[in-house]
Amino acid sequence: MKITGIQSQIVSLPFDMGGPPATFAGKAWTHLDILLVRVETDEGLVGWGEAFGHAGIQATRAALDGIVAPLVLGRSSGDIAALSRSVLHATHLLGRNGPFVFAFSGIETALWDLAGKRAGQPLARLLGGEVRERLPAYASLLAYHEPALVRRNVEAACAAGYRHIKLHEVTEEAVAAAAEVTRAFGAALMVDVNCAWSVPAALRMADAFAPHDLLWFEEPVWPPEDVHGLARVRARGVPIAAGENTAGLFGFKALIEAGAIDVAQPSVTKIGGIGEMLRVITLCEAHGVRPAPHSPYFGPGLLATMHVIAARVEDPLVEVLWLDMEANPLDPWVRAENGHVRLPTGPGLGCDPSLGVLDRYRVGSVVRTA
Ligand SMILES: [Mg+2]
Known part of the structure; x- marks a missing residue:
């Protein structure tokens, strides 16, 4: 060994x-x-x-x-x-x-x-969970800036079967364009702004986005360690997601104790791996916070996230980047179909990269x- x-x-x-x-x-x-x-x-x-x-x-x-x-x-x-x-x-x-x-x-x-x-054994079973072969996924769109392009890509993602769409847009116009489409498809909408704003600016944008009924508003505040600033934005009534830039279990403890988040997003390739992600999920369970891991990956990081979600997350939702890849080292397993990803069920992570x-x-x- x-x-x-x-x-x-x-x-x-x-x-x-x-x-x-x-x-x-x-x-x-x-x-x-x-x-x-x-x-x-x-x-x-x-x-x-x-x-x-x-x-x-x-x-x-x-x-x-x-x-x-x-x-x-x-x-x-x-x-x-x-x-x-x-x-x-x-x-x-x-x-x-x-x-x-x-x-x-x-x-x-x-x-x-x-x-x-x-x-x-597949990792999900090793972690004491069931091997769910299909997991619901959300389409994580990169930043297009142009409302017309945002709309076109949200339409395409909804037509491909996704019922959860996440934007990386920072304007009300772009979010409104997406929201019109997601409402028509009955899909949920999330907005991730990658720590774009000061607390006062984030409060204004939380109010501007309020009519669009976001499933979550991700990382609105700069810097990401301003847990109390984030809690002030959350107090406006919009569900807050964060955690991809949070250091380990104790970083999440600070976020949760400050009342800053509804959704915790540990990232397996950043946080120290699967063990630390499991500790964060346990902490979330103790505080009624939803774990929704960050996983804009196409390699073993995505597989590891999927197995952990299958085994340990009550309300599974896998982040999948909305991209057309020339080749995918994990084909055919993780290509999303009808808004779901297929979990490979071989031993360990389920499959090796091609x-x-x-x-x-x-x-x-x-x-x-x-
Ligand atoms: Mg993010």
Whole structure:
């Protein structure tokens, strides 16, 4: 059960979002970059994980290859909780929320994949849950800005069978255009503004969006750690969602104790992996907060989220990015059909990524061995 090899690899998958590409850090966003983590043990087993990358993928990869992988190599793959404690303690002075925790998240997920493969059980069952083969999903649309484009994509997502739609728009005009369509289809609407506003501005926008009856209003306040500011927006009566930028269990404890959220969104590739996400879900259960994990992923991070949701979330809803991918390493499993995703039910995460797709779209790889 000893960890003998850790490989990081970046695959870059072209996509079409149904409009002009979004920009981030001055660059057009035309490819989805995924940081895959492959962990090998002396039993000959291989586990897969995914570490959060986005525009900072090279930083996460440097943290993984240079610091986190050497801390993990040679250790037992079986005692995931103790290994998490030890690695996160060793790296805590480098940040409790950032590339080092993201990097470890990928390894931790791969260790759960290994645990499931060793036991011959899908992760959902290993977590004590039922393996639900289909899970309801929501279409998470990127930012289009133009109300006409927003409308066109919301119509397409509703026509594809989604009954939950999330926007990344910041104007009342764009939200109103979407709301007209979702109302006609009987679909729920959520709006995510990625921490766009000060508290006074967020209060004004909460009032502006109020007629559209949002299922949730996501991360309205800058900075994300202003839990009391977020609680003031929630007091306006709109359900608040947050958590993708929250550091671990104690970050969620602060959000919940401040009365800031209705919906908690732990992100498995960012928070430290599956174990920390399970702790957050338990905390949510104790406080009547709905867990709705953040999962705009197309790799093992999405699979891990789906298994955790299947096993542990009473009211399941899986976030799926509204994109047309040139290739998907998890095909055919996670392509949404009629607003639902299919959970692969093999041992561990249920399926391995397609090696053919990885070979075709890989843009870099580093192997570390014990
Ligand atoms: Mg979000």
